[in-house]
Amino acid sequence: MRGNPWPRVLLTRLGLFLVAGLAGWWLDALAEALLVPTLALLGWEFYHLVRFELWLREGRELSPPPARGLWGHLMDALDRRQQRQRHRRRALQRLMTRYRDAARAMPDAVVVLGDDYRVDWWNAAAGRLLGLQWPADTRQRIANIVRNPEFAAFLANDSPVAREISLPSPLHSDAWLEIRLVPYGEDLSLLLARDVTHLHRLETMRRDFVGNVSHELRTPLTVIYGIAETLADELGDDADVGDTMRLLQEQSERMRRLVDDLLMLSRLETGATPSNPEWVDMCPLLEELVEDGRALSGSRNHRFELECERGLLLEGCESELRSAFSNLIFNAVKYTPENGFIGVRWYANNTGAHLAVTDNGIGIPAAHIPRLTERFYRVDSARSKASGGTGLGLAIVKHVLNRHAGQLTIRSQPGQGSTFICTFPPQAIQRAPAPSR
Incomplete structure (x- = not known):
């Protein structure tokens, strides 16, 4: 009985009482005639109610007892719903078992x-x-x-x-x-x-190798640079030899910078947080770095703008932070044409503290941005070599930020400049007390 049972039930009950009423009217006993079907219906309903309750209490896993009329419809409907629920429950149990077995394996x-x-x-x-x-x-x-x-x-x-x-x-x-x-x-x-024991050992071996080789190269490179400088001064009158010595001096200086950056990376790659962190007053540090940027700019006449929130201190290692921020500012100088703009901003909001370095230089294609912090990755090798870069600056920035719970965000478009944003969590900053009057 999947249809609506009520029309049939009501018609049956109405027909029964109509027949009983006509018989009572004919026998002049209307009340007694209507009482008989009433008691019969009550007995019928009570009988099915008892069977229905007994089935619900003791035998719902079995098929419902046979019944007719409204009770048969109710029992069949409830039985179908229970079968669907049992099917879904078994399917869910099988699925959970498969997932659990997969997780165990x-x-x-x-x-x-x-x-x-x-x-x-x-x-x-x-x-x-x-x-x-x-x-x-x-x-x-x-x-x-x-x-x-x-x-x-x-x-x-x-x-x-x-x-x-x-x-x-x-x-x-x-x-x-x-x-x-x-x-x-x-x-x-x-x-x-x-x-990841195997990977950790390989990474440790790589880091130790780079650190040891860089350390061993430092002394001979210093000697080569000194000798080249001395010979360039003594043989300056000989144009050919003087130019050769100056070229040797420039390349040895470039190698020295590369070794210094490799040693810095080797120290940073330990992954540990800075030992003995201190509260660094960022404004004096950024003022020094901007002045260094002006000196690096020289005759290229870049326009610098520093916006610094006074009294906003950052917890960390000052030498590491100086190295990271100087790389960002010096990169902006290297890749911004003459008379370009370089902006440095240090500020805080509800998400933490931020250092933003903005320029209107040549910009970076979007495809290169995800790989900029990789060691030795270059967008344009010829341009990077001409600028004297080692290809390790942004890798140093990334590792310094990792050690200070910071994140680097890069926004850039070719021909419109770039913005590098270093973000630090709220727990890494504090405000210096106002000076007493």
């Missing part, structure tokens, strides 16, 4: 975190990599299991987007893990961890 650790980063579920790899044990660690805070100050600070940075960190394994100090935290749902997070 993953070689990477998968941990489901509930409110306050408490452990709800994990796969076998999480036990191997993070040391989770069932059932002792169920509903434990993950920070109480993976005890690492950097990991605790990583969790405290309550961000709505996915983020990652590399840490030593809590089980083996010589093993390294890359941990990624992905928020989802309401107060839920997915923690993914994978073993």
Whole structure:
């Protein structure tokens, strides 16, 4: 009975009472005649109500008892709905089982975190990599299991987007893990961890190699530069030899700058936060860097404009910040034509503090912007060599910002100039107290 049962039910009841009423009128006993079908209907309804309640209480997994009329329609409709729900439930259980089996089979650790980063579920790899044990660690805070100050600070940075960190394994100090935290749902997070020990060792070897080679090259390059400078002074009268010595001097100076940048990168790539951070007053630092930019500009006559919010301090290592910001300002000088504009702005808003370096120079095609912070990446090799750059400036900027919890944003259009924005979180800034009168 899939249609509307009410017309048939009402017509049947009305016909029954009409027949009983006519019989009672004929026998001159109308009240008694109407009472009989009333009691019969009440008994019929009560009988089916008892069967319906008994089926709901004890036998809903079975087919409904046979019934006619409205009760048959109700039982059939409810039975069909229950069958659909059972089918959906079984399908959902099969799907959840497949997902759970897939998560268990993953070689990477998968941990489901509930409110306050408490452990709800994990796969076998999480036990191997993070040391989770069932059932002792169920509903434990993950920070109480993976005890690492950097990991605790990583969790405290309550961000709505996915983020990652590399840490030593809590089980083996010589093993390294890359941990990624992905928020989802309401107060839920997915923690993914994978073993990157091999990659970490290769990166350490590469970094040590670059650092050691750069350090060993520094002394001979200094000697070569000194000898070239001396010979250029003594043989200046001989045009051919003098030009050769000056060329040797220029190239050795370029190599020295490259070595210095490589050593700086080697120090920055440790990934650690600056030791003994201090509150840096940015305005005097930027004033010095702008003056250095004017000196580098020389006869090219660039127009500089500095806008600095007084008393806005940044926590960090002053020498590293100086290196990063000088690279941005000097790049603007190198790639901005004569009489161009270079603007430097230091300010704060509700998202943190920002250093913006703007120029109206040659600009950068959009396809190159994502790769600008790679080591030795050049938009135009010939132009970069002519400007004397090492190809490491923006890589240094990126690593300095990473060590200071900052981010670099690049906006540029060819022929219209570029803007490089360094953004620092609110917790990394403070305002200096106003001077007393």
